[in-house]
Amino acid sequence: MPEPTLEEIMQPESIAVVGASKIGIGANYISALLKLNFKGKIYPVHPKYQEVFGMKCYAGIYDIPGNIDLVISLISATQALKLVDDCAQKGVKCIHFYTARFAETGRPEAIELEKEILRRAKSAGIRIIGPNCMGIYYPAWGISWEPTMSAIPGPMGFISQSGSVAYETIGTAEIRGLHYSKGFSYGNAIDFNECDYLEYLSQDAETKLITMYVEGIRDGKRFLEILRKTTMKKPVIILKGGRGKSGTRATASHTASLAGSMEVWNTAMKQAGAISVSDLEELLDVAAAFYFLPPAFRNHVGIAGGGGGGSVIAADVCEEAGLDVIPLPDEIRAELRKQNNPIWDWVTNPVDFSIALKDAVSGYITKMMVNNPNFDLSIIFIDPQGHGKVTSSDVLLSDFPLDDLKIKPLLVVLLDRGRSFKDTAGETNKQFIEISTKLIEKRIPAYISVARAANAAVKMINYYKKQRADLTQ
Amino acid sequence: MPEPTLEEIMQPESIAVVGASKIGIGANYISALLKLNFKGKIYPVHPKYQEVFGMKCYAGIYDIPGNIDLVISLISATQALKLVDDCAQKGVKCIHFYTARFAETGRPEAIELEKEILRRAKSAGIRIIGPNCMGIYYPAWGISWEPTMSAIPGPMGFISQSGSVAYETIGTAEIRGLHYSKGFSYGNAIDFNECDYLEYLSQDAETKLITMYVEGIRDGKRFLEILRKTTMKKPVIILKGGRGKSGTRATASHTASLAGSMEVWNTAMKQAGAISVSDLEELLDVAAAFYFLPPAFRNHVGIAGGGGGGSVIAADVCEEAGLDVIPLPDEIRAELRKQNNPIWDWVTNPVDFSIALKDAVSGYITKMMVNNPNFDLSIIFIDPQGHGKVTSSDVLLSDFPLDDLKIKPLLVVLLDRGRSFKDTAGETNKQFIEISTKLIEKRIPAYISVARAANAAVKMINYYKKQRADLTQ
Numbered sequence: 001m002p003e004p005t006l007e008e009i010m011q012p013e014s015i016a017v018v019g020a021s022k023i024g025i026g027a028n029y030i031s032a033l034l035k036l037n038f039k040g041k042i043y044p045v046h047p048k049y050q051e052v053f054g055m056k057c058y059a060g061i062y063d064i065p066g067n068i069d070l071v072i073s074l075i076s077a078t079q080a081l082k083l084v085d086d087c088a089q090k091g092v093k094c095i096h097f098y099t100a101r102f103a104e105t106g107r108p109e110a111i112e113l114e115k116e117i118l119r120r121a122k123s124a125g126i127r128i129i130g131p132n133c134m135g136i137y138y139p140a141w142g143i144s145w146e147p148t149m150s151a152i153p154g155p156m157g158f159i160s161q162s163g164s165v166a167y168e169t170i171g172t173a174e175i176r177g178l179h180y181s182k183g184f185s186y187g188n189a190i191d192f193n194e195c196d197y198l199e200y201l202s203q204d205a206e207t208k209l210i211t212m213y214v215e216g217i218r219d220g221k222r223f224l225e226i227l228r229k230t231t232m233k234k235p236v237i238i239l240k241g242g243r244g245k246s247g248t249r250a251t252a253s254h255t256a257s258l259a260g261s262m263e264v265w266n267t268a269m270k271q272a273g274a275i276s277v278s279d280l281e282e283l284l285d286v287a288a289a290f291y292f293l294p295p296a297f298r299n300h301v302g303i304a305g306g307g308g309g310g311s312v313i314a315a316d317v318c319e320e321a322g323l324d325v326i327p328l329p330d331e332i333r334a335e336l337r338k339q340n341n342p343i344w345d346w347v348t349n350p351v352d353f354s355i356a357l358k359d360a361v362s363g364y365i366t367k368m369m370v371n372n373p374n375f376d377l378s379i380i381f382i383d384p385q386g387h388g389k390v391t392s393s394d395v396l397l398s399d400f401p402l403d404d405l406k407i408k409p410l411l412v413v414l415l416d417r418g419r420s421f422k423d424t425a426g427e428t429n430k431q432f433i434e435i436s437t438k439l440i441e442k443r444i445p446a447y448i449s450v451a452r453a454a455n456a457a458v459k460m461i462n463y464y465k466k467q468r469a470d471l472t473q
Numbered sequence: 474m475p476e477p478t479l480e481e482i483m484q485p486e487s488i489a490v491v492g493a494s495k496i497g498i499g500a501n502y503i504s505a506l507l508k509l510n511f512k513g514k515i516y517p518v519h520p521k522y523q524e525v526f527g528m529k530c531y532a533g534i535y536d537i538p539g540n541i542d543l544v545i546s547l548i549s550a551t552q553a554l555k556l557v558d559d560c561a562q563k564g565v566k567c568i569h570f571y572t573a574r575f576a577e578t579g580r581p582e583a584i585e586l587e588k589e590i591l592r593r594a595k596s597a598g599i600r601i602i603g604p605n606c607m608g609i610y611y612p613a614w615g616i617s618w619e620p621t622m623s624a625i626p627g628p629m630g631f632i633s634q635s636g637s638v639a640y641e642t643i644g645t646a647e648i649r650g651l652h653y654s655k656g657f658s659y660g661n662a663i664d665f666n667e668c669d670y671l672e673y674l675s676q677d678a679e680t681k682l683i684t685m686y687v688e689g690i691r692d693g694k695r696f697l698e699i700l701r702k703t704t705m706k707k708p709v710i711i712l713k714g715g716r717g718k719s720g721t722r723a724t725a726s727h728t729a730s731l732a733g734s735m736e737v738w739n740t741a742m743k744q745a746g747a748i749s750v751s752d753l754e755e756l757l758d759v760a761a762a763f764y765f766l767p768p769a770f771r772n773h774v775g776i777a778g779g780g781g782g783g784s785v786i787a788a789d790v791c792e793e794a795g796l797d798v799i800p801l802p803d804e805i806r807a808e809l810r811k812q813n814n815p816i817w818d819w820v821t822n823p824v825d826f827s828i829a830l831k832d833a834v835s836g837y838i839t840k841m842m843v844n845n846p847n848f849d850l851s852i853i854f855i856d857p858q859g860h861g862k863v864t865s866s867d868v869l870l871s872d873f874p875l876d877d878l879k880i881k882p883l884l885v886v887l888l889d890r891g892r893s894f895k896d897t898a899g900e901t902n903k904q905f906i907e908i909s910t911k912l913i914e915k916r917i918p919a920y921i922s923v924a925r926a927a928n929a930a931v932k933m934i935n936y937y938k939k940q941r942a943d944l945t946q
Contacts, residue, residue, distance in 0.1 A: 105819050106818075106819060107818075107819075160782070161782065162781040162782025162783070162785070163781060163782075164779075164780040164781035164782055164783050164827055165781065165782035165783060165786070168783065168859070168890070171858065171890060172890040172891065174893075175890055175891045175892075175893040175894070175895075176891060213782055215782070215785060239786070241782050241785035241786050241789065242785055242789065243789040243792075243793070244788065244789050244792035244793065244798070245792070245798075246788040246789075246791070246792050246797075246798030246799075246800075246822070246823075278789070278790060278793065278924070279786050279789075279790055279922065279923065279924055280783075280786065281922050281924070306637075307637040308635040308636060308637035308638065309633070309634065309635025309636075309637055309638035309686055309688070309714050310635070310637050310638060310641065310753075312635070312688060312714035312715055313638070313712070313714055313751075313752050313753065315717065315719040316714065316715065316716040316717050316719075316751070316752075317751060317752055318719070319716075319717035319718070319719050320716070320717065320751065324719075325717070325718075325719030326719075327719075345579070345580070346578050346579060346580075349719070350719075354637055385644065386641070416892070417641075417644060417645040417648055418645065418648045418649060418909075418921075419648075419889070419902055419905040419906050419909065420647075420648040420906070421648070421906050421909065421910055422648075423902070423906065424906075426899030426902055426903065429892055429896070429899055429902040430899065432892040433892050433893070433894050433896065433897075436891075436892065436894065437894055448891075449752065449754050450752065451751070451752055451754070
């Protein structure tokens with residue numbers, strides 16, 4: 001009998017949570033399944049409890065009446081072998097070991113135990129997710145590991161060696177309006193590994209965009225092959241952990257996986273068409289651009305909304321990121337002159353809003369830029385804290401006809417100077433949230449600084465350029 | 474009679490605001506002086522008003538009974554020459570021209586007008602600040618240009634070619650707990666220029682740290698000489714606007730000053746010991762490190778507070794910024810073993826808080842790192858959004874004995890994933906503000922990401938290293 005594939009495991013009809021509890025991690029998994037409305041059967045398992053969250057709690061796997069598709073193991077490492085044996089008898093398809101303290105500790109006996117778990121699982125045809133990981137996140141199927149995690153499905157997939165990175169990314173993504181199809185926190189990956197997860201998401205129709213956090217790769221050749229095929233179809237954003245000597249040391253402590261030379265890695269990623277990022281902020285910056293924006297294949301940017309020096313710095317930062325801040329095309333200047341706009345000979349790109357008086361209609365100039373074929377994308381500024389007083393989000397947004405500006409990639413810099421002690425009533429915070437919500441509704445990605453917006457735009461454009469070149473070869 | 478110096482101008486006993494008004498910019502300057510409790514005489518001037526803010530309003534400069542030390546001109550460019558003539562008759566020491574639309578427009582007649590203003594002022598012994606700028610900010614003397622600007626004095630000085638950059642920087646600095654001695658928004662600088670302002674702040678005992686925003690430099694040789702002397706005494710952080718081709722074009726529009734080759738500029742800055750930054754965020758990141766921290770001369774960093782992959786990424790980012798994330802010294806490991814700490818053989822630097830269980834006393838390990846002479850500085854994480862629920866700021870801070878950790882430079886990464894729509898009641902926002910306030914009180918700089926904290930630390934250390942090397946030569 002061939003062993004089950006990820007496809008066969010991803011839509012379990014029944015899940016047993018071994019180590020279920022009324023508090024802590026044992027409660028989190030159960031309440032997450034309930035919260036996300038998991039449609040299958042949930043079997044809590046714990047010898048100490050009769051009942052958990054109003055459901056019957058079983059003393060062991062063997063006591064459960066029906067079939068079990070997926071077992072989530074929250075018990076300690078010392079009990080793991082016994083669980084595998086019980087699952088073998090019960091005909092379980094897959095065990096996800098949240099259970100940790102295996103190879104990641106670097107201790108010989110823990111490494112040996114991990115190997116023995118795999119041996120016994122293999123001989124019983126049981127697949128393993130983990131150990132030392134959070135497991136599957138699949139909101140549309142009702143699977144998650146924390147009741148606070150978003151229940152809203154979306155087109156983004158993730159693969160993360162680290163559970164904390166996965167959790168942090170999902171939470172931050174939700175704040176930015178980005179939602180997930182399926183995701184995997186995979187930890188030590190003794191059975192299913194990053195190659196399997198990537199291959200699965202590559203073929204998954206619900207996933208349009210993939211983000212990865214990896215520290216080490218087990219099978220470099222296979223990984224690069226799958227990666228190359230995947231990036232022809234959808235963007236893959238990869239954050240590599242363990243890039244330096246200290247990071248390598250830390251990954252050794254964290255997951256005991258091999259971290260190779262960064263030079264080799266970077267070349268391989270470039271050739272494979274993957275998008276490399278260096279921290280979680282950048283990962284989501286770039287993801288937001290792909291998630292919300294239409295493609296662009298050239299880097300001529302129109303910038304508007306800053307004032308004075310702010311425009312100058314914005315232009316510098318955009319150019320240093322790799323955008324081309326082209327001059328204002330002559331036809332726009334001619335049109336402004338025709339309209340007797342008093343700044344026709346003075347205004348440039350970036351459009352400095354401090355010179356563009358109300359009667360000069362700044363938003364109108366920005367719209368002309370968007371409609372001009374010389375520009376490939378736009379970056380505009382919205383500055384809720386800029387005037388020292390709180391104005392309504394409608395007023396702040398009224399400078400720009402956002403719907404008209406969306407015919408090309410449009411990135412908003414929603415300048416945030418930080419959470420101010422002056423905002424005692426939370427009005428500024430509320431306004432930021434209002435504007436963010438409106439931008440998300442309009443599918444416009446927002447960034448807190450020009451540098452971050454420009455970087456995301458460049459990485460997006462470079463991906464589409466390479467993809468098109470590869471496809472037309 | 475020699476012309477007045479900046480020293481002689483900086484503490485005016487009387488200020489006439491020409492173009493005073495009840496609303497708009499004419500009101501801002503007056504209400505700023507009132508708000509900051511300017512001790513000298515304020516003379517509002519406007520032919521249309523009898524009274525402004527309860528003060529007598531004069532029809533013209535010539536109507537004012539007493540002496541006038543400083544005139545702030547808010548009138549239009551077309552009236553500027555007449556004002557200079559009036560001021561000459563009245564014996565005014567200095568005019569600050571907020572008035573704009575001169576050389577920055579690029580228009581020949583505007584450039585000529587600017588020159589004529591300078592000629593007439595020179596012949597009357599009047600000094601000029603600007604035109605096209607916000608002028609002096611000197612909270613301890615009660616001078617500001619916006620009533621919303623901080624009244625709290627501090628040891629930081631600024632010099633900014635751009636008024637909007639100055640305003641934005643001051644507002645953001647206040648949020649971060651950074652306050653100013655004196656500052657200048659200097660615009661087109663037809664008389665006093667960046668050299669004069671820098672020389673003044675260099676010699677100013679109230680100023681311990683200088684930030685600059687410059688687009689072009691008029692007298693490169695003099696500027697570099699003053700800069701070199703200044704950096705031997707105090708750090709100078711410089712943001713150069715107009716670094717690329719587009720930026721150069723934008724500066725041409727904005728202030729019509731010369732922007733040179735960036736290669737030459739970067740070399741000159743390095744030799745002069747100035748600290749170069751590329752945007753406002755970075756400028757204040759670095760300023761906060763100098764403002765709050767004791768010096769460090771080596772880059773061995775101890776990192777603590779992140780979990781799993783977060784620690785790995787933190788180590789990578791710190792190393793890429795130029796910090797040395799050294800391994801945990803043997804003596805710390807030996808001490809942990811002696812205490813039967815269960816993670817003695819496993820914990821490393823960064824200290825992964827997800828493995829450091831409560832009984833392993835994470836804060837204690839961090840304190841051991843700080844007390845160990847191998848470490849020169851520490852970076853710790855505080856993550857208010859990390860647990861999906863709001864805990865009190867005391868609980869969040871309780872992981873770390875902050876006062877004990879402050880014996881070396883300590884930078885906090887107060888991770889901010891963004892303003893979340895889930896924070897409808899503003900509780901998370903409030904908590905961020907509470908923690909920020911506590912950190913400011915303890916004089917600990919906070920950063921929203923590891924990358925930004927690490928970068929600030931590296932720039933600070935490099936400055937002190939060079940300064941010490943230069944002084945001991």
